[in-house]
Amino acid sequence: MPDPRYPIGRFEPPAAYTRELRERFIREIEQTPAELERAVSGLTDRQLEQSYREGGWTVRQVVHHVADSHMNAYIRFKLAVTEEKPTIKPYHEARWAELEDAVHAEIAASLALIEGLHGRWVRFLRSLEEAQFDRKFHHPDIGVVSLDWALALYAWHGRHHVAHITSWRAGRGISG
Numbered sequence: 001m002p003d004p005r006y007p008i009g010r011f012e013p014p015a016a017y018t019r020e021l022r023e024r025f026i027r028e029i030e031q032t033p034a035e036l037e038r039a040v041s042g043l044t045d046r047q048l049e050q051s052y053r054e055g056g057w058t059v060r061q062v063v064h065h066v067a068d069s070h071m072n073a074y075i076r077f078k079l080a081v082t083e084e085k086p087t088i089k090p091y092h093e094a095r096w097a098e099l100e101d102a103v104h105a106e107i108a109a110s111l112a113l114i115e116g117l118h119g120r121w122v123r124f125l126r127s128l129e130e131a132q133f134d135r136k137f138h139h140p141d142i143g144v145v146s147l148d149w150a151l152a153l154y155a156w157h158g159r160h161h162v163a164h165i166t167s168w169r170a171g172r173g174i175s176g
Contacts, residue, residue, distance in 0.1 A: 004052070004053035004054075004056070004164075004167065005053065005056070006160070007160070007163035007164060007166075007167045008156070008159055008160055008163045011152075011153055011156045011157075011160075013149050013152050013153070014152060017133065017148040017152075019130065021152075022130075022133060022148065022151060024155075025151045025152055025154075025155035026122060026125050026126060026151070026155075028155035028158060028159060029118060029121060029122060029125070029151075029154060029155055029158060030118060030122045031158075032066075032070075032114065032118055032158030032159075032162070033111070033114045033115040033118050035158070035159075035162045036063065036066060036111065036114060036158070036161070036162055036165075037111055037115075038176070039162045039165040039166050039169070039176070040059065040063060040107060040111075040165060041176050042176050043059065043174070043176075047059065047174065048060040048063075048107065050168070052164045052165060052167070052168040053164070053168070056164075057097055058103075059165055059168065060102075060103070060104075060105075060107055061097045061102050061103065062161050062164055062165060063107040063110050063111065064097070064101065064102040064105065064107070064110045065093060065096070065097055065102065065161070066110070066114060066157075066158065066161050067110035067113045067114050067117070068091075068093065068096050068102070069093065069154075069157065070114060070117055070118070070121070070154065070157075070158070071113075071117060072088075072091060073121075073150065073154050073157075074117060074120070074121045074124075075088075076088045076137055076150065077121070077124065077125070077147060077150065078124070079137060080135045080136060080137040080147055080150075081128065081132055081135055081147075085135075085136050085137060085138055085144065086137050086138065087137070087138040087139075087140065088137050088138065088139055088140075090139060090140055090141050125151070128147075132147065133146065133147045133148045133151065134146055134147070134148065135147050137150075
């Protein structure tokens with residue numbers, strides 16, 4: 001039985017980055033809002049309050065986490081393009097997920113935020129020249145990473161959390 005924490009497997013960066021692979025990752029980021037919307041479509045408030053796995057966040061918290069995480073990612077990308085190897089500010093995602101807005105807010109606000117954010121993010125990504133994907137930022141917990149690596153990570157991240165919800169639905173026989 002697969003690990004419910006990683007329904008699509010752990011993130012594994014590609015050995016090499018190509019224009020075609022980069023475009024695939026950008027398309028995945030572009031599709032994340034619609035995929036997430038489909039994953040939560042028709043869920044009741046009671047279902048949104050259920051954890052996608054034992055000890056995990058609720059479905060509601062997962063949706064709000066994607067918004068929080070991808071807002072941070074978008075800013076990190078822009079910093080890396082406009083500054084020389086900036087050190088970014090990490091955040092405590094588990095603590096953010098326990099804040100009132102992540103625990104109780106309607107998911108519609110985060111779904112709308114994700115849709116708008118991803119529209120801007122994809123436009124920005126498609127405006128970059130190939131060499132700009134080699135630009136880097138310093139993450140105090142991870143080290144120096146390229147935008148190519150971060151692009152692969154966040155394409156995976158969206159699919160990862162959508163799969164949390166769709167796997168949870170499938171395991172409970174909730175059609176959607």
